[in-house]
Amino acid sequence: MGQKYLWWQRGVIYQIYPRSFQDSNGDGVGDLPGIVERLDYLEWLGVDAVWLSPIYPSPMADFGYDISNYTDVDPLFGTLADFDHLIEEVHRRGMKLLLDFVPNHTSDQHPWFAESRSSRDSSKRNWYIWREPKSDGGEPNNWLSNFGGSAWQFDERTGQYYYHAFLKEQPDLNWRNPEVQDAMLNVLRFWLDRGVDGFRVDVIWHIVKDDQFRNNDPDPNYQPQWAPHRKLLATYNTDRPEVHDIIGRMRAVLDEYDERMMVGEIYLPVERLVTYYGTENSGVNLPFNFQLIETPWHARAIGDAVNRYEALLPAHGWPNWVLGNHDNSRMISRIGKEQARIAAMLLLTLRGTPTLYYGDEIGMHNVPIPPDRVQDPFEKNVPGLGHGRDPERTPMQWNAEPNAGFTSVSAWLPIADDVESTNVVAARKDPNSLLALYRRLIELRRREPALEVGNFVSIPAEGDLLVFRREVANARAFVIALNFGASAAKFSNENLSGKVALSTCLNRENQIIDRAIELRPQEGIIVELRDRMT
Ligand code: GLC
Secondary structure (H helix, E strand, O other): OOOOOOHHHHOOEEEEOHHHOOOOOOOOOOOHHHHHHOHHHHHHHOOOEEEEOOOOOOOOOOOOOOOOOOOOOOOOOOOHHHHHHHHHHHHHOOOEEEEEEOOOEOOOOOHHHHHHHHOOOOOOHHHEOEEOOOOOOOOOOOOEOOOOOEOEEEEOOOOEEEEOOOOOOOOEEOOOOHHHHHHHHHHHHHHHHOOOOEEEEOOHHHOOOOOOOOOOOEOOOOOOOOOHHHHEOOOOOOOOOOHHHHHHHHHHHHOOOOOOEEEEOOOOOHHHHHHHHOOOOOOOOEEOOOHHHHOOOOHHHHHHHHHHHHHHOOOOOOOEEEOOOOOOOOHHHHHOHHHHHHHHHHHHHOOOEEEEEOOHHHOOOOOOOOHHHOOOHHHHHOOOOOOOOHHHOOOOOOOOOOOOOOOOOOOOOOOOOOOOOOOHHHHHHOOOOHHHHHHHHHHHHHHOHHHHHOEEEEEOOOOOEEEEEEEOOOOOOEEEEEEOOOOOEEEEEEEEEEEEEEEOOOOOOOOEEEEEEEEOOOOEEEEEEOOOOO
16 A cells, blocks of 8 residues: 555544443443443444543533543543543553543633633733623624623623633633643643543634634524524634644644644534645644535435545545534434434445444434433523434443443433333344444454545446445455435446445345446445456
8 A cells, every 4th residue: 555544544433422421330420430341342343543522620511511620530530540541441452542622611610710800910811811891881792602692701800701602601711822822732741641642622613713803794694493603604703814823733742742633623614624634744633524414415415525525635634524423413313214324334435534423333313301301501591492412412322221231320311212222232133233234334444445545436326326436556446335315226337346345234245246236225335346456
């Protein structure tokens, strides 16, 4: 192959939402020792890296995305010693560990903020974003919080407003202040020195705001079902040009170490997203690509999105794909059970690093949350619009017991009512389960250089079919054909000769393909081509 690929280019990332993976101490909330108990499962599944949503001390206003101390572990999840044990166990299995880094905002309970809000002359006043009220006492400008209402909170004691892109309990740090930069870069070093392999960086496109605090304009395309903050285009409070210098500083810290990386959370149109790759040594290694979450689930729309993304990537930019996470409706609830297998095959055969969200591999769906059990502050602030994120954060379903093998007591969120049939133990017994398919796809991908790092070549197809080839010099090449539709479909191509390496349906492996494939309804097939690439 010639070129050397790094672990995060070849590997598969698995996201754990720690509150919901495994409880080890009977409080109904998952924790670090619980994750250690389940590492054998992840090793069996074949994933290469585990990303943990935040585990730091936090008042949990936004379930850990409001951090009151960046260099410790919340007692709910364990201790630093538990963390050291976890990282040791992850590494012993040849896997990597990514932490969530939340640079945009702290908790309002962080000592930095307590100091900052104490007086206008505080040495940390300028660590956060404080502004004078308008002459009528109103908010400094029209910026909106992503979680509803104004993004400005008036602070009686000092008579100024502070900016919070999310909850008022999550004041935004002032990244234009070099002291903030230095302090936060030291947070990275603290965890890198402890052995973490990289970070998922929370809302990285938010961290710098307009220096003139200009008002945002209304979005003429706003739809009432969207979250209220989307009434305005986030022109001046996100995606500012100066963000790239700061990313460059983060990247320089990572590059002080060996093969560490960052993946950045960025919800932007693809043309903007790809700018976050920066230049070769200054950008985010993997700006999260959420197109499989955002694009309507049709072969043509997905195909167009893939081709556009491939075309827009800079030469040094390594692609990546995501099917689900803790902020979006479960994959299966978005696209339906029948398409879950197509989605798995797509995720694991596209060019680029795939990220799986815990539970998607066994087919967990959104769990309805009764009003008295709602936890998510987003849902509490803007109820009834379907933005609540609890449904996709429910406990991992390990077995058919009442608490799903997750905990011995009542769990912090309800457990799905189909736990008897949808759980890891049952799925491991069934050779036709979605879990079995994920495992075989991961295994095939790891074994075949073309699937792991090969080029992506789009093959024209029509209707509900998506077809592409993966190939790399001196290795077997593959054609992937995915039927997004509910009827059988036929695809012919002069160069399509080989045998079926894997199908989403049973009993097709090794079937000979001679210039045409008959796909069953909702079937996806990986064909190993007869002729190797030279
Ligand atoms: C990111 C996280 C989300 C959190 C928000 C504020 O979008 O993924 O869960 O609520 O940032 O930190």
